[in-house]
Amino acid sequence: MISIIIPVFNEEEKLPVLLQHLARVSSGFVSEIIVVDGGSTDATARVCKYQPGVIYLNSPKGRAVQMNTGAKIAKSEILYFLHADSFPPERFDSLIVNEFKKGNKAGCFQMKFDKDHWWLSLMGFFTKFNHISCRGGDQSLFVSRRLFEQLSGFDESYLVYEDNEFIKRLYDLGQFTVIKSWITTSARLYEKLGVWNTQRLFIEIYWKRRFGASAEELYSHYYKRISS
Template identity: 75%
Template sequence: MISIIIPVYNEEERLPALLRHLDVVSSGIVSEIIIVDGGSSDKTAEIAQAAENIVFHTSEKGRALQMNAGAKIAKTDIFYFLHADSFPPKDFDALILKEVQNGNLAGCFQMKFDKDHWWLNLMGWFTKLNHISCRGGDQSLFVTRDLFTKLQGFDESYKVYEDNEFIKKLYGEKQFTVIKSWITTSARLYDRMGIWKTQRLFAEIYWKKRRGASAEELYEHYYKRLNL
């Protein structure tokens, strides 16, 4: 069985649609959906608590903190970390279980955006490749409990880039596969900032990390650019 862990912060618009979607596309292998709220000021908590078969939990704000908190209370041996604006494919849970049974203990789905633009389509195409430079949190992430525990979970010093840091450790263990089905994620940040400004920001974060920037430096740069 699988535990879905969804970190949220002010997701009242997206969360209801995601929960409906999961109910439709799941093949019945999901044991629990854990929503970890980082102190939302909108109706996110109210929506989550009113939904059926949802485990609602709170933690300090920060996706790494929230995802680790969800993992601590999860009851199954397979964790599936999912962003609130990413919608997995039909039978995603059966596909994950099949990979684990085949010895692939961690991985993600191919990703496409919900916006038709040649650049975003190209970025989506690259997620087919099983290479660390093509990875990101919007592609979602499954990992077994044992491997997650071995790698000590997400590094909570990271407020951005936390997914990439953990995935780097998975590649170091030679445990990462890309499932050949498409998860669809929101292009809302690209809509808000513009495609080229957003892509430039991601490139800056990537290269700053390659050059040794600290977790705090990445956070400061990200939110400085985000709020320009």
């Protein structure tokens, strides 16, 4: 069975759509959905209140902290980390369980954006390749509980890039697969900042990390770009 863990902050619009989507496309392997709220000031908590099978938790803000908080109470053998604006494919839970039975203890889906732009389509195309440079949190992540605990979960010092940092450790262990089905994610950050500004920001963050920037330096650079 699968425990879905969704870190959120002010997601009153996207979260109900995602929860309805999950109910529609799952095929019986989801035991619980854990929504971990990092201090929302909108109606996010109220959205979860009457949703069957949804567990709502409060947590300090920060996706790494929130995802670790959800993982601590999850009951299933498979943990599935999902962003509130990313929508998995039909029967996603069966696809994950099938990979797990093959011995693949961690992985993600191929990803496409919900915006029609040639560059975003190209970026989505590259997610089909099983290489660390093609990974990101919007592709979602499944991982066995045992492997997650072996790696001590997400590094909570990271306020950005936490998905990539954890996935890099999975690749170092040779434990990662890409499921050949498409998850659809929102291009809202690209729409907010512009496609090229957003892509430049991600490239800067990637190379800063490659050259040894600390978690604090990455967040400072990210926040400066977002604020400006």
